Amino acid sequence: LSRLNTIWKGFINMQSVAKFVTKAYPVSGCFDYLTEDLPDTIHIGGRILPKTVWDYVGKLKSSLSKELCLIRFHPATEEEEVAYISLYSYFSSRGRFGVVANTNRHIKDLYLIPLSSKDPIPSKLLPFEGPG
DSSP states (O other), X not given: OTTSOOSEEEEEEETTTEEXXXXXXXXXXXXXXXXXXXXXXXXXXXXXXXXXXXXXXXXXXXXXXXXXXXXXXXXXXXXXXXXXXXXXXXHXXXXXXXXXXXXXXXXOOOEEOOOOTTSOOOGGGOSOOSOO
16 A cells, blocks of 8 residues: 555544544546545445445446446554454444445445455456556
8 A cells, every 4th residue: 555645534434333544545446536525534324235236336337427436445543443443344244335424426325345355356346447
C-alpha cells in the first residue's frame, strides 16, 4: 500500500460492532468522484448475502451506463486494527457482506466485502482495471 496514494480517509462505523479511522486505496475502476462523494463517516446499515451482491455485480458489468469501482480499506493506524479486525470478523463469521447506508449522488450502492489476505479475489470482480 505504501506505493499507492490514499483516495479517502475517514471513519467506518457499524453501531454496536466497530468504529475506526480508515484509509481507502484504489484497486480498480474510476475514482474521480469518490474523494468528494465519500462522507466523513461511512455508516454500515446492515448485512447482505454475497449471492445478492454477485447477482447485482453481474448485471452492473453488462451495463454501459454504470461503473464498478473497487477500493481497499486499511486501518489508519495500528491502534485502529482491533476495531478493523472486529468488523472483518463480524461479517466473515456470518458469511455476509456489509451494506453502506449513506451513499451519495455518484455512488448508488456501496458494499464491504470481507477478504482475508489468503482469500482469492472473487472472479466477479476481475479483471482489475487500475492499480490492482
